[in-house]
Amino acid sequence: MLEIKNLYVKAGNHEILKGVHLKVNAGEVHSIMGPNGSGKSTLAQVLAGRETYEVTRGEVLYEGKNLLEMAPEERACEGVFMAFQYPVEIPGVSSAQFLKAALNAIRRARGLEELDAMEFLALVKQKFKVLGVDEKLLHRSVNEGFSGGEKKRNEIFQMALLEPRLCILDETDSGLDIDALKIVASGVNGLRSPGRAILVITHYQRLLNYIIPDYVHVLVEGRIVRSGGKELALELEEKGYALIEGGAGAAAPGRR
Amino acid sequence: MVAVTPATDRYLENFDRFARVAADSGQEWLRPVRQAAIARFAELGFPTIRDEDWRFTNVAPIAQASFARANGSRTELSPRDIDQFAVPGLVGPQLVFVNGRYAPRLSSPGSLSDGATVSSLAQAFTDARTVLEPHLARYADYARDGFTALNTAFMEDGGFVYVPRGRVIEAPIRLLYVSTETADPIVTHPRNVIVLEEDSQAVIVEEYVALGAEVYFSNVVTEVVVGQNSVLSHYLIERDSEQAFNVSTLRVQQGRSSNVASHTVLLGGALVRNNVHPVMAGEGSECLINGLFMATGRQHMDNFMRVEHASPHCDSRQFYNGILDGRSHGVFSGRIIVHKDAQKTDAKQTNKNLLLSEEAQIDSKPQLEIYADDVKCTHGATIGQMDEGAIFYLRSRGIAEDAARALLLFGFANESLERMKVGPIRKYLEALVTQWLPQGKLVEES
Ligand SMILES: Nc1ncnc2c1ncn2[C@@H]1O[C@H](COP(=O)(O)OP(=O)(O)O)[C@@H](O)[C@H]1O
Numbered sequence: 034m035l036e037i038k039n040l041y042v043k044a045g046n047h048e049i050l051k052g053v054h055l056k057v058n059a060g061e062v063h064s065i066m067g068p069n070g071s072g073k074s075t076l077a078q079v080l081a082g083r084e085t086y087e088v089t090r091g092e093v094l095y096e097g098k099n100l101l102e103m104a105p106e107e108r109a110c111e112g113v114f115m116a117f118q119y120p121v122e123i124p125g126v127s128s129a130q131f132l133k134a135a136l137n138a139i140r141r142a143r144g145l146e147e148l149d150a151m152e153f154l155a156l157v158k159q160k161f162k163v164l165g166v167d168e169k170l171l172h173r174s175v176n177e178g179f180s181g182g183e184k185k186r187n188e189i190f191q192m193a194l195l196e197p198r199l200c201i202l203d204e205t206d207s208g209l210d211i212d213a214l215k216i217v218a219s220g221v222n223g224l225r226s227p228g229r230a231i232l233v234i235t236h237y238q239r240l241l242n243y244i245i246p247d248y249v250h251v252l253v254e255g256r257i258v259r260s261g262g263k264e265l266a267l268e269l270e271e272k273g274y275a276l277i278e279g280g281a282g283a284a285a286p287g288r289r
Numbered sequence: 290m291v292a293v294t295p296a297t298d299r300y301l302e303n304f305d306r307f308a309r310v311a312a313d314s315g316q317e318w319l320r321p322v323r324q325a326a327i328a329r330f331a332e333l334g335f336p337t338i339r340d341e342d343w344r345f346t347n348v349a350p351i352a353q354a355s356f357a358r359a360n361g362s363r364t365e366l367s368p369r370d371i372d373q374f375a376v377p378g379l380v381g382p383q384l385v386f387v388n389g390r391y392a393p394r395l396s397s398p399g400s401l402s403d404g405a406t407v408s409s410l411a412q413a414f415t416d417a418r419t420v421l422e423p424h425l426a427r428y429a430d431y432a433r434d435g436f437t438a439l440n441t442a443f444m445e446d447g448g449f450v451y452v453p454r455g456r457v458i459e460a461p462i463r464l465l466y467v468s469t470e471t472a473d474p475i476v477t478h479p480r481n482v483i484v485l486e487e488d489s490q491a492v493i494v495e496e497y498v499a500l501g502a503e504v505y506f507s508n509v510v511t512e513v514v515v516g517q518n519s520v521l522s523h524y525l526i527e528r529d530s531e532q533a534f535n536v537s538t539l540r541v542q543q544g545r546s547s548n549v550a551s552h553t554v555l556l557g558g559a560l561v562r563n564n565v566h567p568v569m570a571g572e573g574s575e576c577l578i579n580g581l582f583m584a585t586g587r588q589h590m591d592n593f594m595r596v597e598h599a600s601p602h603c604d605s606r607q608f609y610n611g612i613l614d615g616r617s618h619g620v621f622s623g624r625i626i627v628h629k630d631a632q633k634t635d636a637k638q639t640n641k642n643l644l645l646s647e648e649a650q651i652d653s654k655p656q657l658e659i660y661a662d663d664v665k666c667t668h669g670a671t672i673g674q675m676d677e678g679a680i681f682y683l684r685s686r687g688i689a690e691d692a693a694r695a696l697l698l699f700g701f702a703n704e705s706l707e708r709m710k711v712g713p714i715r716k717y718l719e720a721l722v723t724q725w726l727p728q729g730k731l732v733e734e735s
């Protein structure tokens with residue numbers, strides 16, 4: 034589904050990703066772990082189409098197509114979804130207005146009929162129930178005045194609503210208490226399916242107790258320095274990134 | 290030092306004729322204040338950019354133009370002509386003014402019980418002198434401001450609302466000013482007087498619209514007295530023609546524990562000056578000053594706030610958002626004056642501006658004059674372009690770039706609209722704002 038080949042990315046004069054390779058098949062859950070500043074968000078943002086990053090080498094294929102040539106909204110319409118590490122507040126735009134615009138844009142792209150206000154509301158309420166989201170959210174401005182946990186939960190809610198095929202979660206677990214973490218994890222687990230791939234980016238091993246990955250990759254200084262099964266996450270938790278080959282003196286995940 | 294222009298002279302000449310006619314029509318009691326005001330105008334003339342309060346706004350186009358007085362042949366309109374200005378879902382008294390004069394056939398003042406009054410000011414001059422006299426021209430200071438002086442000298446019509454003690458009028462009272470095509474450019478001096486006695490409540494919606502693209506000058510003064518423990522919401526919706534001049538002053542006198550909300554939306558006009566001047570004279574009063582101005586082309590919109598804390602424990606909140614496109618010029622001056630005795634003042638001011646084009650311009654200036662020592666005053670202004678991070682967020686959810694920009698712009702404007710409590714007015718303004726936006730259709734479709 035996703036194939037990243039020798040990806041080099043810079044922002045300004047700063048080279049952040051230095052030759053990333055990654056292959057993700059439909060139905061798989063991959064986790065990317067790495068210390069602060071290793072380039073995790075950069076990778077997520079590049080996959081979603083953020084233009085402040087410059088790809089200098091390499092390529093990214095998504096379902097056989099050149100992902101890097103597509104505008105962010107095209108990627109979303111083709112089924113790519115990235116849950117932001119720091120979701121953006123949009124004052125004055127209600128969640129209802131935003132979600133309806135997004136859902137209908139994606140439905141149009143998929144050749145489905147747009148939903149009217151009533152149909153939209155019915156669908157949203159059903160998804161709200163599953164994730165335990167308060168309906169009042171619809172009338173609030175997008176992410177404005179939300180707590181950290183509410184913002185993260187809102188990202189997962191959007192993901193559930195838009196039903197993407199490739200889900201990228203950028204530190205969706207950071208800053209969550211254990212209850213919120215479980216809700217987020219169950220939301221993600223509910224989306225696991227043979228036709229869908231999930232990329233869980235995290236700094237801490239904790240989330241992976243609830244979302245069990247098929248593969249774990251370690252990103253250090255812009256390179257994937259090791260890949261393995263789910264046990265690699267536990268090993269990292271014990272030994273710290275410093276002991277992983279190529280890692281240069283970074284702290285253990287979960288310890289600050 | 291006074292800039293005596295041919296136009297100034299013309300106002301003075303016109304005044305003599307006007308005063309003679311007015312004296313014959315039972316308005317003799319107004320003569321002293323009109324005389325004093327025209328005398329003051331003769332001294333003040335129109336302000337110039339050397340005047341600190343007018344630094345960013347050159348009113349020469351008004352001062353040098355020659356406007357005819359609006360009376361004489363009254364334009365007859367039918368209700369159908371003004372259908373387009375109806376606010377869907379809004380039920381309440383409505384007074385319509387055509388070229389500054391009350392149009393009874395277009396109006397529906399309704400009948401309010403318990404001594405509450407909604408009428409034209411012209412009628413109130415004869416019928417409600419006892420209510421008017423203690424307030425009229427006592428607050429809007431014609432000694433300080435040439436435009437107010439001119440309005441006071443020539444005031445002859447406008448809206449009059451009187452809410453006696455303990456009365457709550459829930460239905461919004463709308464004052465709709467319609468400008469029509471005229472042979473020559475005209476000047477009108479609408480004067481609105483709103484008196485709320487203690488423990489009362491009302492909502493006033495003042496709106497300026499045009500039927501054509503003509504040149505005219507509306508010189509408005511709205512004088513509002515809000516008694517002890519009373520609640521008033523005032524809306525000003527300015528949708529003048531693109532060639533029009535509009536100078537308006539909202540002067541609010543607040544009693545003890547009163548609560549006032551002033552909402553302003555400026556959309557039209559070539560040159561607009563919006564003065565908002567509440568004086569919190571009674572202890573514990575509160576004031577919300579909420580505004581949105583949207584300019585494009587060569588429009589000039591100047592918002593001049595003068596928020597006076599004259600008593601202890603008063604709260605004021607100012608929020609003004611501006612969107613400037615084309616070669617337009619916006620101004621926000623936020624003066625907060627805290628008098629010596631106004632301890633425990635809590636005053637907050639926020640002015641946010643979005644520039645949509647390279648040639649658009651904004652001058653934003655806070656001004657704090659604080660004479661008390663135990664006060665909390667904060668102010669902040671931002672000037673910027675649209676948040677690219679927010680645009681990316683919307684796009685990453687499938688929303689096309691132009692729609693994302695439109696949605697974000699709508700949101701910026703909507704921050705102001707969200708503070709408005711009257712649902713039908715808010716919806717009406719949402720539609721007007723959406724129409725204004727460069728890609729507003731995309732907001733409607735989404
Ligand atoms: N837009 C940018 N401009 C310049 N430097 C950036 C930008 N984004 C990230 N960086 C830098 O790139 C490195 C990797 O950042 P990031 O991808 O956010 O790491 P992570 O998510 O793993 O913590 C950091 O050193 C960060 O300061």
Ligand SMILES: [Mg+2]
Pocket residue numbers: 073074075118203204
């Ligand atoms: Mg990150």
